[in-house]
Every structure is written in C-alpha cells, then in structure tokens.
Amino acid sequence: MPAKKQLGPRAQRKAERPGEILDAAFELFVEHGYLATRVEDIAERLGVTKGTVYFYFDTKELLFEETLRHACVPFTDVQAEVEKLEGPYADRIRAFVRVVYSRICADRKSRELLRLAIAEGARFPHVVDRQFDEQILPMFNAARDLFQAGVDAGELHCPALLQFPQLAISATMQMIVWDLLFFDRKPIDAEAFIEAHLDLLLHGALKHARTPEPAEGSSVS
Amino acid sequence: MPAKKQLGPRAQRKAERPGEILDAAFELFVEHGYLATRVEDIAERLGVTKGTVYFYFDTKELLFEETLRHACVPFTDVQAEVEKLEGPYADRIRAFVRVVYSRICADRKSRELLRLAIAEGARFPHVVDRQFDEQILPMFNAARDLFQAGVDAGELHCPALLQFPQLAISATMQMIVWDLLFFDRKPIDAEAFIEAHLDLLLHGALKHARTPEPAEGSSVS
Amino acid sequence: MPAKKQLGPRAQRKAERPGEILDAAFELFVEHGYLATRVEDIAERLGVTKGTVYFYFDTKELLFEETLRHACVPFTDVQAEVEKLEGPYADRIRAFVRVVYSRICADRKSRELLRLAIAEGARFPHVVDRQFDEQILPMFNAARDLFQAGVDAGELHCPALLQFPQLAISATMQMIVWDLLFFDRKPIDAEAFIEAHLDLLLHGALKHARTPEPAEGSSVS
Amino acid sequence: MPAKKQLGPRAQRKAERPGEILDAAFELFVEHGYLATRVEDIAERLGVTKGTVYFYFDTKELLFEETLRHACVPFTDVQAEVEKLEGPYADRIRAFVRVVYSRICADRKSRELLRLAIAEGARFPHVVDRQFDEQILPMFNAARDLFQAGVDAGELHCPALLQFPQLAISATMQMIVWDLLFFDRKPIDAEAFIEAHLDLLLHGALKHARTPEPAEGSSVS
DNA sequence: GATGAATGAGTCTTCATTCAT
DNA sequence: GATGAATGAAGACTCATTCAT
Numbered sequence: 040m041p042a043k044k045q046l047g048p049r050a051q052r053k054a055e056r057p058g059e060i061l062d063a064a065f066e067l068f069v070e071h072g073y074l075a076t077r078v079e080d081i082a083e084r085l086g087v088t089k090g091t092v093y094f095y096f097d098t099k100e101l102l103f104e105e106t107l108r109h110a111c112v113p114f115t116d117v118q119a120e121v122e123k124l125e126g127p128y129a130d131r132i133r134a135f136v137r138v139v140y141s142r143i144c145a146d147r148k149s150r151e152l153l154r155l156a157i158a159e160g161a162r163f164p165h166v167v168d169r170q171f172d173e174q175i176l177p178m179f180n181a182a183r184d185l186f187q188a189g190v191d192a193g194e195l196h197c198p199a200l201l202q203f204p205q206l207a208i209s210a211t212m213q214m215i216v217w218d219l220l221f222f223d224r225k226p227i228d229a230e231a232f233i234e235a236h237l238d239l240l241l242h243g244a245l246k247h248a249r250t251p252e253p254a255e256g257s258s259v260s
Numbered sequence: 261m262p263a264k265k266q267l268g269p270r271a272q273r274k275a276e277r278p279g280e281i282l283d284a285a286f287e288l289f290v291e292h293g294y295l296a297t298r299v300e301d302i303a304e305r306l307g308v309t310k311g312t313v314y315f316y317f318d319t320k321e322l323l324f325e326e327t328l329r330h331a332c333v334p335f336t337d338v339q340a341e342v343e344k345l346e347g348p349y350a351d352r353i354r355a356f357v358r359v360v361y362s363r364i365c366a367d368r369k370s371r372e373l374l375r376l377a378i379a380e381g382a383r384f385p386h387v388v389d390r391q392f393d394e395q396i397l398p399m400f401n402a403a404r405d406l407f408q409a410g411v412d413a414g415e416l417h418c419p420a421l422l423q424f425p426q427l428a429i430s431a432t433m434q435m436i437v438w439d440l441l442f443f444d445r446k447p448i449d450a451e452a453f454i455e456a457h458l459d460l461l462l463h464g465a466l467k468h469a470r471t472p473e474p475a476e477g478s479s480v481s
Numbered sequence: 482m483p484a485k486k487q488l489g490p491r492a493q494r495k496a497e498r499p500g501e502i503l504d505a506a507f508e509l510f511v512e513h514g515y516l517a518t519r520v521e522d523i524a525e526r527l528g529v530t531k532g533t534v535y536f537y538f539d540t541k542e543l544l545f546e547e548t549l550r551h552a553c554v555p556f557t558d559v560q561a562e563v564e565k566l567e568g569p570y571a572d573r574i575r576a577f578v579r580v581v582y583s584r585i586c587a588d589r590k591s592r593e594l595l596r597l598a599i600a601e602g603a604r605f606p607h608v609v610d611r612q613f614d615e616q617i618l619p620m621f622n623a624a625r626d627l628f629q630a631g632v633d634a635g636e637l638h639c640p641a642l643l644q645f646p647q648l649a650i651s652a653t654m655q656m657i658v659w660d661l662l663f664f665d666r667k668p669i670d671a672e673a674f675i676e677a678h679l680d681l682l683l684h685g686a687l688k689h690a691r692t693p694e695p696a697e698g699s700s701v702s
Numbered sequence: 703m704p705a706k707k708q709l710g711p712r713a714q715r716k717a718e719r720p721g722e723i724l725d726a727a728f729e730l731f732v733e734h735g736y737l738a739t740r741v742e743d744i745a746e747r748l749g750v751t752k753g754t755v756y757f758y759f760d761t762k763e764l765l766f767e768e769t770l771r772h773a774c775v776p777f778t779d780v781q782a783e784v785e786k787l788e789g790p791y792a793d794r795i796r797a798f799v800r801v802v803y804s805r806i807c808a809d810r811k812s813r814e815l816l817r818l819a820i821a822e823g824a825r826f827p828h829v830v831d832r833q834f835d836e837q838i839l840p841m842f843n844a845a846r847d848l849f850q851a852g853v854d855a856g857e858l859h860c861p862a863l864l865q866f867p868q869l870a871i872s873a874t875m876q877m878i879v880w881d882l883l884f885f886d887r888k889p890i891d892a893e894a895f896i897e898a899h900l901d902l903l904l905h906g907a908l909k910h911a912r913t914p915e916p917a918e919g920s921s922v923s
Numbered sequence: 924g925a926t927g928a929a930t931g932a933g934t935c936t937t938c939a940t941t942c943a944t
Numbered sequence: 945g946a947t948g949a950a951t952g953a954a955g956a957c958t959c960a961t962t963c964a965t
Contacts, residue, residue, distance in 0.1 A: 050944095053949070072379070074295040077934065089936085090951055099935070157440045158379040161293075167441055199456035203448075205438075206457055209430035212437050217426075219378045220388055227424075235420035236427055239461060274924075298959065310961085311926050320960065492965095495928070514821070516737040519955065532930055535957065599882045600821040603735075609883055641898035645890075647880075648899055651872035654879050659868075661820045662830055669866075677862035678869055681903060716945075740938065752940085753947050762939065 057095050059085055061109040064102055069151040073103055073159045103159075107166050110152045114174040117142060118181040128189035129241050135185060136207055136240070139178070140233050144211045154219050179204045210236030278316050280306055282330040285323055290372040294324055294380045324380075328387050331373045335395040338363060339402040349410035350462050356406060357428055357461070360399070361454050365432045375440050400425045431457030499537050501527055503551040506544055511593040515545055515601045545601075549608050552594045556616040559584060560623040570631035571683055577627060578649055578682070581620070582675050586653045596661050621646045652678030720758050722748055724772040727765055732814040736766055736822045766822075770829050773815045777837040780805060781844040791852035792904055798848060799870055799903070802841070803896050807874045817882050842867045873899030 063084040067076045078099050079089045096102035120138055124131040143149045160167040182204040189195035200207060214229055284305040288297045299320050303313045317323035341359055345352040364370045381388045403425040410416035421427055435450055505526040509518045520541050521531045538544035562580055566573040585591045602609040624646040631637030642648055656671055726747040730739045741762050745755045759765040783801055787794040806812045823830045845867040852858030863869055877892055 056949085070382075072293075072295070072382075074293070075383075078936085079934085087949095088951055090938090091949075093936070094949065097936095154378075157375075157437065158293075160441055161291075161443070164443070164445065168445060171442065171446065197460070199459045203453055203456050205434065206431060206453075206460060209434040209457070210427060213426065213430040213433040216378065216433050216437060220381055221392065222382070222385070224385065224389060225392065232424055232427075235424050236430070238420045239418070239427060242463065277924095299961085300959080309926055311963090312924075314961070315924065498928085512824075514735075514737070514824075516735070517825075520957085521955080529928095530930055531957085532959090533928075536928065539957095541956065596820075599817075599879065600735075602883055603733075603885070606885070606887065610887060613884065613888065639902070641901045645895055645898050647876065648873060648895075648902060651876040651899070652869060655868065655872040655875040658820065658875050658879060662823055663834065664824070664827070666827065666831060667834065674866055674869075677866050678872070680862045681860070681869060684905065719945095741940085742938080751947055753942090754945075756940070757945065 056091070057105075058109070060092055060095055060102070061106050064106045065110050065148070065151070068103060068106055068159075069155050073162060078102070104163060104166050107152065107155065107163070107170070110148055110155075111170060111174065114142065114178050117178050121181045121185055124185070128185075128192060128194040131185060131189070132207065132241060133237055135182060136211070136233065136237055139208050140211050140214075140229075143208075144214050144229065144233075150215055150218065153215055157219065182207055207240060277312070279330070281313055281316055281323070282327050285327045286331050286369075286372070289324060289327055289380075290376050294383065299323070325384060325387050328373070328376065328384070328391070331369060331376075332391060332395065335363065335399050338399050342402045342406055345406070349406075349413060349415040352406060352410070353428065353462060354458055356403060357432070357454065357458055360429050361432050361435075361450075364429075365435050365450065365454075371436055371439065374436055378440065403428055428461060498533070499547075500551070502534055502537055502544070503548050506548045507552050507590075507593070510545060510548055510601075511597050515604060520544070546605060546608050549594065549597065549605070549612070552590055552597075553612060553616065556584065556620050559620050563623045563627055566627070570627075570634060570636040573627060573631070574649065574683060575679055577624060578653070578675065578679055581650050582653050582656075582671075585650075586656050586671065586675075592657055592660065595657055599661065624649055649682060719754070721772070723755055723758055723765070724769050727769045728773050728811075728814070731766060731769055731822075732818050736825065741765070767826060767829050770815070770818065770826070770833070773811060773818075774833060774837065777805065777841050780841050784844045784848055787848070791848075791855060791857040794848060794852070795870065795904060796900055798845060799874070799896065799900055802871050803874050803877075803892075806871075807877050807892065807896075813878055813881065816878055820882065845870055870903060873903075 060081065064076075064081045067081055067084065070076075078092050081102075082089045082092045085091075092102065096105060117138055121131075121135055124134055143153065156167055156170070183201060186195060186197055186200045186204060186207075190197065190201070210233060214227070214232055217225070217227060281302065285297075285302045288301055288305065291297075299313055300310050302323075303310050306312075313323065317326060338359055342352075342356055345355055364374065377388055377391070404422060407416060407418055407421045407425060407428075411418065411422070431454060435448070435453055438446070438448060502523065506518075506523045509523055509526065512518075520534050523544075524531045524534045527533075534544065538547060559580055563573075563577055566576055585595065598609055598612070625643060628637060628639055628642045628646060628649075632639065632643070652675060656669070656674055659667070659669060723744065727739075727744045730743055730747065733739075741755055742752050744765075745752050748754075755765065759768060780801055784794075784798055787797055806816065819830055819833070846864060849858060849860055849863045849867060849870075853860065853864070873896060877890070877895055880888070880890060
C-alpha cells in the first residue's frame with residue numbers, strides 16, 4: 040500500500056469527480072428512470088452545473104452506461120465464498136443463498152441496479168448482456184458445481200437444481216420484484232421470506248428427506 | 261350478443277375506438293416505455309391522428325392509466341378455479357401453479373403488463389396498488405386457503421407457504437424477470453423451468469416426504 | 482389554367498407556409514450566415530414560433546438546403562434567350578452579357594444566393610455542385626456556342642473565349658465580390674462598370690479590330 | 703537580425719507565441735469559418751490549451767481580427783514593382799496582371815484571406831475597410847497611373863480601364879470565386895485562364911488594334 | 924368526430940470565458 | 945506563463961396539448 044501520490048486539492052478533486060457524478064447519476068436514474076432524469080438534476084445534486092457533467096461524460100447515454108458499470112459490485116468473490124464452504128451440503132446451500140441475498144437483495148445498490156436493468160435494459164441490451172456474462176453466469180455455474188458436489192456426496196437429490204441452478208435464488212428475485220412494484224407500501228419481512236424459501240428449497244433438495252421430522256436447521260444425526 | 265349490431269356503423273366505430281386506442285397504446289407503452297412513446301405514434305398505429313386520441317383521453321397520463329387498467333386480465337377466475345380443484349393436494353398445487361403460470365407468464369399481455377408495472381410503476385403507484393388489491397391479494401389468499409386445507413387434511417406441512425403463499429409462484433416471477441432482462445437473447449425452456457420449480461416446491465411442501473424415494477410424480481404406495 | 486382548387490383558408494395557409502418560411506430563411510441566412518441564424522429568428526420574422534418551422538422542415542440543415550434550392554432562379558431561359566439573338570455578333574455578345582448581369586448581379590435574390598454559396602458552400606458542396614451542373618454549365622455552353630458561331634461567321638476571333646467562356650462575365654463576378662466585401666460602403670456604378678467591361682471585352686473579341694469603326698465613346702480622329 | 707538570439711529560450715517562446723497562435727487560427731478560421739472554429743481547436747493545433755490562447759488574446763473576436771490583420775501580405779511592394787516596369791505598355795500590363803495574380807490568386811494565404819473576408823466580412827466590416835484603404839486602393843491607383851501613362855505615351859486607348867482599373871484583374875477575382883465555390887471539384891488551369899484573360903484585355907486596351915500585328919497565337923493569314 | 928397546424932415549455936448539448944492552482 | 949475544471953448562456957430539436965376548420 041504505497042501512499043497515493045500526493046495530489047494537490049485540484050487534482051484530487053478531478054480524480055474524485057467522475058465517481059461522484061456516477062453516484063449521483065445512479066441515485067437519480069434509479070429513482071426516475073433514464074429519460075425522466077435530467078443531466079442538470081444530476082449536476083445539481085453535486086452542487087455543480089451541467090457543464091461539469093459534460094466535461095467528464097460526453098453524452099447522457101454514455102453517462103448512463105458508465106453509471107451501470109460503476110454500480111456493479113463484483114460478484115467474483117461470491118464464487119470464491121461458495122468454494123470455501125464446508126460442512127453438510129444443506130448448510131452450504133443455506134450459506135450460498137444467504138450470501139446471494141445479502142449481495143443482491145439486501146445491498147441497496149445492487150437491488151436498485153437490478154431495478155434499473157429491468158426498467159431500462161431494453162434500451163441498453165449490451166450493458167445487460169455484459170453484466171450477465173461477467174457476473175450472473177459464473178455465479179450460476181458455481182452454484183451448479185455446489186449442487187453437483189452435494190449429489191456426488193450422496194447428500195442431495197436435485198435434478199431440478201442441476202438443470203436450473205437459478206431456482207435456488209428465485210425468492211431473492213421475487214423479493215426484488217415485490218420491492219420494485221410496491222416499494223415500501225407493502226413491506227415484507229425479507230429475512231423471514233428468505234428463510235421460508237430455504238425451508239421449502241431444502242426439503243425438496245435433500246435426498247434423505249425429513250423422515251423423523253425436524254425443520255429449520257435440519258440435520259441427520 | 262346480437263345486441264351489438266343495433267348500432268349504425270358510425271356509432272359502432274365510436275364505441276370501439278377507445279378500446280382500439282388502448283390496445284395500440286399498450287403495445288407501444290410496453291415496447292418503449294411511457295416517456296419514449298409519443299401520442300402521435302399511438303394514433304399512427306391506428307391510422308388516425310393525435311386529435312382523435314385526445315378526443316377520447318384528456319392527457320397522455322390518463323391514457324396510460326387507462327391502458328394499464330384495460331390490459332388487466334381479471335384474475336377472479338383463478339380463484340374460482342382454485343376452489344374447484346379436487347384430488348390430492350400435491351396435484352392441486354401443481355394445478356394452481358400451472359394456472360398462474362399460464363395466466364401471468366405464458367400470456368404475452370400479462371407478462372408485458374408486469375414489465376410495464378415494473379418499469380413505470382414508480383410513476384403511477386396508485387394504479388399498481390389497485391391492481392394489487394383487486395387481483396394479487398385475492399389470488400394469494402386463495403392460495404393460502406388451499407395450503408391451509410392441505411395442512412388440515414394432513415397432506416401438507418408447509419409453514420413457509422402459509423406465511424408467504426407467493427413463494428409457490430416464485431419461479432414464475434423469476435421467469436418473467438429473466439424475460440424482461442434478456443428478452444429472447446438468453447432463452448429458457450419455460451415449461452421445464454416451471455416443472456423443475458414444482459418438483460422442488462412439492463417435495464418440500466409434502467408432509468409425508470419421499471422416504472422410499474421416488475421423484476417426479478411421486479406417490480406413496 | 483384551370484382555377485386552383487378552391488382551398489379553405491386553412492389549406493391555403495398550409496400551402497403557402499413552406500414558401501413563406503423559405504423566403505424568411507433566405508433573408509436571414511444571407512444576412513447572418515448559416516450558423517449565426519437561429520431557427521427561432523426565422524420563425525419570428527413570420528410571426529410564428531420555432532415549432533412551426535420544424536413542422537415543415539425536419540432540421541435546420543435541410544431548411545438551409547431547401548432555401549438554396551428555392552432561391553434558384555431557373556437560368557434555362559437564359560439559354561433560350563441567347564439562342565434567339567440576331568444581328569451582328571458584337572451586339573449578341575453585349576446582349577448576352579447584359580442578360581447575365583441582370584439575372585445574376587442586378588437581381589437581388591440571385592446576388593445574395595451567390596453570396597450564400599460562397600460563404601457557406603464549403604458546408605454544403607453537393608448543393609453548390611447541383612446548382613453548377615443545372616444552371617452554370619448549360620449557360621457557359623450556350624455562351625461558347627454563341628462565340629463559336631461568331632467565329633464561324635467570320636465576325637469574331639476569340640480563342641480565349643472559346644476556351645473559357647466564363648471570361649465574358651468576369652466583370653459580373655467581380656461586381657458581386659465587390660458587393661460582398663464592401664456592401665454599400667464603397668458603391669460602384671454597376672451599369673457603367675458592365676459597359677466598361679463590354680468595351681474591353683469586345684474590342685478584344687472582334688476579329689476585325691476597331692480600325693475603321695469606333696464603338697462606345699471610343700473614337701480615332 | 704542576430705539580435706533575436708539575445709533572448710533566453712523562455713522569452714523567445716513568449717515572443718513567438720502570438721504569431722504561432724495567429725497562424726493556427728488563420729488555418730482553422732479559413733477552413734471552418736469564424737463560428738464553427740472553437741478556440742480550443744486553435745490551441746490544440748499548437749499543442750497548448752485554451753488558457754494560453756486567452757492569455758494572449760482577450761476574446762475570440764479580437765483573435766479573429768488580429769488573425770486577419772496578421773494574414774495580410776503587404777501589397778506595398780506591388781506598387782513598387784509596378785513603378786519599376788519598363789518597355790511597351792502591353793508588356794507592362796501583362797507584368798502587372800501576373801504579379802497581382804501571383805500575389806492574390808496563386809498565393810494560398812491571400813486566396814484564403816479573401817475567402818475569409820467574403821464569408822465573414824459582414825461581421826467585421828471595419829477590418830475589411832482598413833484592408834481596402836491600405837492595400838487595395840493604393841494598388842488600383844498604381845494601376846490607373848500605369849494605364850494613364852500608357853495613354854499619354856500613345857500606346858493605350860482605354861477609358862474603361864481608367865475609370866475602373868480593377869477590370870484589369872477581373873479574371874483573378876473570378877478565378878478565386880471559382881475556387882471558393884468548387885474548391886478542387888471543378889479544377890481550372892489557372893495559368894491558361896490568366897493568359898486568356900490577358901489576351902482579351904490587351905487587344906481591347908491597345909490603341910493600335912491587331913490589324914497588322916498578331917499576338918498570342920492569333921494570326922491573320 | 925376528426926384533423927393537423929401551431930404552440931411553447933422542456934431537454935440535450937456546445938462552447939466562449941474565467942480563475943484557482 | 946500555462947493549465948484545465950467549471951460555468952452558464954445559447955441554440956437545436958421534441959412533443960404534449962390546443963383549437964379552428
């Protein structure tokens with residue numbers, strides 16, 4: 040960690056501006072959508088004028104694309120975390136789903152990003168596709184590997200999940216759609232929702248089902 | 261139904277116009293969003309001019325709200341269908357989920373409606389809320405009643421579904437989000453997806469689990 | 482000449498608008514140039530608003546091109562007039578030059594058009610070239626034919642004019658350049674200027690020089 | 703001339719900067735016109751930034767005026783050359799026209815300057831007028847003196863040229879207009895054009911017409 | 924009922940100009 | 945001297961809305 044080059048206040052400002060603009064743009068694009076957000080509004084939120092925004096980004100469209108890029112939280116570590124999981128596969132799956140939930144659904148920025156992708160994605164398909172290839176697909180593949188390992192270990196029986204690993208996080212998506220539609224007018228207890236989903240998910244995915252019958256944190260001797 | 265023909269061709273035309281306009285508006289609002297759709301485009305699709313649209317709808321905003329209202333397929337019969345279900349509860353749940361799927365996900369109009377609700381809902385919350393109260397909530401309540409009946413009959417054990425009946429259709433939602441994001445650039449076999457979801461859902465929802473182990477159409481002796 | 486279809490005042494207005502706009506645009510483009518003329522100024526001169534101008538012309542650039550096209554006085558009749566000339570070729574040449582002068586130089590609109598072509602032509606080369614092919618070149622060819630006929634008739638000896646027929650109207654061009662540069666700050670007697678040019682031109686173009694015969698105020702003994 | 707080197711490299715730079723800026727500005731103003739040329743483009747061509755240009759010139763408008771002034775090639779020596787001419791007046795006129803041609807028409811900078819004066823002169827009339835008074839008028843007066851001397855010597859008969867000495871260079875002007883309009887899309891052999899002009903000019907300007915004596919490729923049996 | 928010419932507020936974008944560093 | 949981030953006035957263009965015909 041060598042100290043950052045000692046920047047003058049001017050240079051420092053310049054280095055920080057683009058990020059500041061993208062943050063402000065993200066908020067407003069998320070809140071009002073692409074078309075309904077004025078470049079001037081974005082500038083205003085920073086206390087600068089439109090000219091400044093255009094100094095850093097040539098067009099509103101480019102600004103939007105950069106905004107999406109900037110808002111992406113790298114999911115690469117999700118993969119890493121999945122691979123580090125240990126213990127019974129039921130617990131690994133719980134851990135996986137909770138990680139995804141905390142990344143996509145609980146993290147305001149990611150949630151809003153998805154909102155934006157759904158609302159404006161038709162206008163910028165290449166941005167959505169890039170995001171898919173770099174973030175979503177690897178995550179699903181990591182999930183599939185996890186499920187396969189569970190099957191191989193004799194702990195899981197889940198052809199459905201091997202075919203569609205994304206089903207493991209369907210509740211997360213549903214949670215977000217709910218949020219997109221009703222915002223905070225029809226609140227849901229998100230934690231409880233995810234746990235309920237896990238309950239349903241696991242007792243279908245486990246090969247050795249709940250014969251003696253416990254639930255929530257189920258374990259087999 | 262022959263009553264319709266009582267009207268002269270002129271009067272008939274007049275009676276049909278609003279519906280025609282709303283259909284055309286729906287297509288365009290869905291395709292481009294609220295702001296990017298011009299009133300003139302809507303008129304053009306019908307072969308009339310702006311003035312005609314404004315004759316029937318005072319403002320673009322009102323036209324949009326009417327469009328959403330008009331596009332709503334009444335779900336009341338979903339309730340009715342659920343109540344008519346008979347046989348093992350596993351099958352009833354399958355039937356319920358398939359009905360919802362065919363109504364919301366397979367029906368293009370409903371799917372697009374959801375797209376529109378997500379993309380523009382923030383601009384028209386009251387329209388979304390009305391739709392929720394009149395369509396979504398009753399459907400969920402019907403689902404909850406179904407699950408409760410299954411529990412009472414000793415066939416189901418699913419506190420999760422009683423708490424969040426919408427989990428039964430999480431895959432349907434996920435399917436739509438997928439479609440909204442990737443349109444037809446990353447196609448999925450929707451039927452297989454729903455069946456996979458049902459497989460997971462049921463084997464977690466059934467009180468008498470798969471002890472001896474069958475899957476897919478599982479049955480106990 | 483069947484009477485023009487009886488147009489309502491509305492339709493009549495619509496039919497006249499484009500021409501009115503082009504006239505106003507011509508004045509302003511000529512006066513201030515392409516870039517310095519605002520679309521709103523053009524509208525204002527007509528007592529309408531910019532929206533009206535854009536109703537008839539999609540962009541400022543198209544409006545400019547149409548303006549040039551609209552301002553073009555067809556030169557085709559110059560050709561016709563040249564072909565009808567009779568009498569000694571000296572007189573025919575005088576007549577030709579005077580016609581060109583009256584068309585290009587004395588006619589305010591044509592003069593301004595040339596001004597515009599010089600000032601903004603680099604921005605719209607295709608417009609200039611079209612004008613050249615359709616107007617200028619035929620006129621020069623007609624001139625060359627006239628000179629050739631004079632040579633054949635034994636009245637002219639002018640290889641220079643056969644090679645460069647445009648030399649016959651060089652003074653007209655010079656007059657316009659003068660006007661472009663100094664407008665009315667350094668006025669010139671245009672009629673006298675053209676006559677002086679003709680004096681020089683002819684006594685070089687005539688095969689039988691001025692030995693016996695004097696012309697235009699020049700005399701020998 | 704060695705005095706220049708007394709300055710340090712820094713000071714020298716400073717002394718040269720204004721001229722460099724004006725040269726760069728000239729190129730760009732000529733190519734794109736006043737309004738379409740950005741101050742930043744001018745700076746960029748020099749490898750400096752806007753601020754530097756503004757250090758030397760307070761406004762774009764002043765920069766433009768200085769650019770015109772700086773681009774003016776002093777015509778004073780044209781006068782001097784004219785006065786040094788000897789021999790038959792026909793030859794003196796040829797020499798005069800050729801000098802003017804080489805100065806105004808063949809010299810790229812002067813030609814472009816005229817283009818600029820025509821295109822933008824209306825915006826800066828005082829600059830054009832100054833140029834006229836200091837450069838054009840003296841040149842024309844020198845020409846008139848030459849023609850008068852020829853008349854006095856009994857070699858010329860040209861009231862037209864005495865009244866409008868500029869007619870002697872009308873072809874030069876026409877050549878430039880041609881270039882302004884068609885650039886290099888309709889090329890002309892400039893040398894041949896000027897010679898043709900001289901042929902016409904002289905055989906009208908010469909008191910003793912071409913009866914006995916032929917010139918420039920013209921011959922009578 | 925339908926038309927479509929006209930309006931004008933609103934938005935993106937450019938660029939001459941300033942000034943702290 | 946030079947830099948270049950920031951300003952803000954200005955201009956092209958759009959489109960919801962009106963209303964005379």
